[in-house]
C-alpha cells in the first residue's frame with residue numbers, strides 16, 4: 001500500500017474523550033508540604049501516614065527524572081499540576097449506589113461500565129476511581145462474606161491501618177524511583193485488596209480509573225496482598241477525557257503473594273493518547289511490582305496498552321520464594337504520535353524460580369515503542385528458568401519498534417532463553433485476506449488479533465473480548 | 481464474463497504484459513500456459529487487484545464492469561477468487577475464522593444475513609471431507625505449518641465454500657504428489673458448471689489430464705501468441721514452446 005494512502009488511513013478518534021460536567025473540589029496547582037498535608041487531611045489520615053508521605057516528598061526533592069527511557073517529551077512542570085480533585089458532591093462519600101451523583105454514574109455508563117448491571121452480569125466487583133476519589137465499591141458484602149477486603153486505599157488506611165502499614169511500600173519503597181517517590185507523597189486514591197489465608201476470591205475484582213478534571217494529575221496507589229494459598233484475579237481499566245494539555249498519571253501498584261498464593265493482575269489501559277499531531281494526551285508513568293514472597297507463589301501480569309501519549313511502565317516480579325513463578329504477557333499498541341517504553345523485570349532470587357515473558361508490540365502511524373526487559377538471576381537462584389519472546393509488528397513505514405533485552409545471570413545453572421522477531425504487517429497477508437472479500441480494515445484487525453493471540457488468551461474471558469474491540473478501535477484506519 | 485483487452489502492465493519500470501487479449505465465457509475452463517517468466521502470474525495478480533502492478537493501457541471487464549477501478553475486496557465480492565501458488569501463513573488466525581469472515585463478507589455484500597453457525601459448520605464439514613482434509617485443519621492457523629499439498633487443498637476448500645463466478649488458479653499443481661493432485665483436480669472439477677468460469681495457470685500439461693480445458697492459451701513474453709483446444713496442450717507437451725514463438729514471429 002502506498003504511503004500517502006496509509007497516511008490518510010492512519011487516523012482515529014478517541015471514543016472516550018468526553019468531559020463530565022461536574023462541580024469538583026480541586027486544590028490550586030502547586031506542590032509543597034502544605035499540599036501534602038491538605039491531601040492527608042482531606043482523606044482523614046492518621047499521623048503516621050502524613051509522615052510517610054512527607055518522607056517520600058523529601059526524597060523526591062533530591063531526585064531527578066529518569067532519562068534512560070526511549071522517550072521524548074518536554075520537561076513536566078510539577079508546580080502546574082493540581083494534586084487533588086474530587087467531585088464536589090462526593091465530599092461525604094456515598095454509602096450506596098443510590099447516593100452516587102447520577103452524572104457520575106452516567107459517565108461510567110458512557111465508558112461502558114454501568115456499575116450495577118454490568119458488574120452484576122459479569123460477577124465483577126468494581127471500585128471506580130474518578131479523579132482522586134474512589135466513588136463506590138460494589139459487591140462489598142459478598143466479598144466480606146468470603147473475608148476478602150476490597151476497598152479504596154484511603155478507606156483501608158482508616159479501617160485497616162495495621163495491614164496497610166505492614167505492606168505499603170514493602171514492594172515499592174518510597175524512594176524507589178522518581179515517579180514512585182512523587183506518588184508516595186501525593187497519592188490520592190486507588191484500591192486495596194486483602195485475600196486471607198486459603199481463600200479463593202469468589203469473583204473478579206476490577207477498578208476503573210478515569211481522569212476528568214483539567215490540569216489534574218492522577219496518582220493512585222494500589223496494594224494487593226494475597227495471604228497463604230489465597231487467590232485473586234484483578235483487572236484495572238483506565239480512560240481519560242480528550243484535552244489539549246497533557247495530563248500526568250503516575251501510579252504505583254504493589255502486589256504481595258505469600259506462600260502458594262496466586263495473583264493475576266490484568267490491565268486494559270486506554271488513556272487519551274493525544275491527537276494526530278501529538279497534542280495533549282496522558283503521560284503514563286507507572287511503577288508496578290509484584291513480590292512473590294512465599295514459596296511456590298505466582299504473580300502474573302497481563303496488560304493491553306492502547307492509550308496514553310507516553311507510556312513508561314515495567315510491571316515486574318521479585319521472585320523470592322522457592323519455586324515461585326512470574327509471568328508477563330503484554331500487548332502494546334501505538335498509533336499517531338504515541339510513545340511507549342514498556343517491558344518487565346523478572347528478578348530471580350529464590351531457588352527454582354521460573355518466569356515467562358511474552359511481549360507483542362504493534363506500532364502504526366508515526367508512533368515509536370520500545371520493549372525493555374531485564375532478566376536477573378541472583379547467586380542463590382539455582383536452576384532458575386526464563387523464557388522471553390518479544391515480537392513486534394510494524395504497520396506502515398514511519399513507525400518504529402526497538403527491543404532492549406538485558407540479562408544479568410549470576411548463577412550458572414540458570415536457563416535463559418530469548419526470542420525476538422520484528423515484522424512488517426505482511427502485504428501478502430493483507431492481499432490474501434482481501435482477495436477473499438474481507439475489507440482492508442477487517443483484514444488488519446484479523447492479522448493483528450492473530451498476532452496478539454498468545455496474550456489475549458491470558459485475559460479473563462469477558463475482558464479478552466473488550467481488549468480485542470479496543471485494539472480494533474485503536475488501529476482504526478491504520479493500514480499498511 | 482471476463483474480457484481482457486490490449487492489457488499493458490509494468491512492474492518496477494519494466495513492461496511485463498505487452499498487449500494481452502483474453503475472453504473467458506461462463507461455463508468455460510481455460511488453461512493459460514507458457515514458459516517461466518512469461519507473465520502468467522502477473523495476469524492473475526492484476527485481475528485480482530494486487531498492488532505494485534501499473535496498468536499503462538488496456539482494460540479488464542468483469543461482467544461488463546471495469547475491474548481496474550475496483551478495490552481488491554470488491555473484486556472478490558463480485559465473484560473473482562484467486563487460488564495462490566504460494567498461500568501465505570497468518571499466525572494466530574484460525575482457518576475457520578478466515579473462511580467464515582470471507583463467506584459472511586460475501587453474504588453481507590449481497591444484503592443477506594450472516595450465516596448461522598450450525599449451517600456454516602455443516603457446509604464446511606461437507607467440503608472438508610470432499611477435499612479429504614480432517615477437522616483439525618479448521619482449528620489450525622491459516623496455512624501455518626501446512627505442507628505444500630495441504631496449502632493447495634486449503635485453497636480449493638475456500639473455493640468450494642465461497643463458490644466464485646470466476647476461479648483463477650495459479651500453478652495449483654505445483655508441489656503436489658499424484659494423490660493430492662487427484663483430490664485437488666476432483667475439487668476443481670466439482671466447481672465446473674454452466675455459470676462458472678475457471679482460469680488455470682500452469683506450465684505443465686500434467687494437470688490438464690485431470691481437468692480437461694475448453695481452451696488453451698500460450699502466453700509468451702507478455703502476449704497470448706496462440707490459442708487452441710486441449711490438443712494444443714498435448715502438442716506443447718511434445719514439442720515445447722519454441723515452435724510457437726517461431727510460428728508467431730513468422
Ligand SMILES: Nc1ncnc2c1ncn2[C@@H]1O[C@H](COP(=O)(O)OP(=O)(O)O)[C@@H](O)[C@H]1O
Pocket residue numbers: 491492496514515516517518519520521522523532
Ligand atoms: N514484483 C515483481 N517485481 C519485479 N519483477 C517482477 C515482479 N513480479 C513479476 N516480475 C517479473 O515479471 C515477469 C513475469 O513474471 P510472472 O508473471 O511471475 O511469470 P510466470 O508466472 O509466467 O512465470 C518475470 O520476468 C518476473 O521477474
Ligand SMILES: [Mg+2]
Pocket residue numbers: 520521522651
Ligand atoms: Mg507464475
